[in-house]
Amino acid sequence: MIVTAVAAEPENRAYRDGLGRVYYRLGRFPEAVVELEKAVDEKQPDGTVLDHLGDAYRKVGKTDKAAAAWRRSVDAYEKDKETEKAKKVNDKSTKIK
Numbered sequence: 574m575i576v577t578a579v580a581a582e583p584e585n586r587a588y589r590d591g592l593g594r595v596y597y598r599l600g601r602f603p604e605a606v607v608e609l610e611k612a613v614d615e616k617q618p619d620g621t622v623l624d625h626l627g628d629a630y631r632k633v634g635k636t637d638k639a640a641a642a643w644r645r646s647v648d649a650y651e652k653d654k655e656t657e658k659a660k661k662v663n664d665k666s667t668k669i670k
Contacts, residue, residue: 620649
């Protein structure tokens with residue numbers, strides 16, 4: 574269903590994020606990265622999408638990009654005053670190897 578939704582509304586970032594998460598859960602990490610990169614809104618970054626992108630980057634071995642995505646996620650969460658979410662992502666980003 575999510576593939577159909579993305580096909581119907583390819584610019585819908587929430588649908589792209591959803592498809593990226595499906596690929597991630599299926600272990601199709603390179604495809605997850607592609608979809609999650611499309612889901613990121615550069616003008617109004619979303620902490621959740623950036624967190625998901627960081628997770629996918631880590632799975633494909635792009636740890637520098639993962640750390641950068643997570644830093645941006647923390648910033649977005651802090652801007653939205655979602656301190657608990659920011660803390661969880663920050664904790665994850667400090668443990669990256």
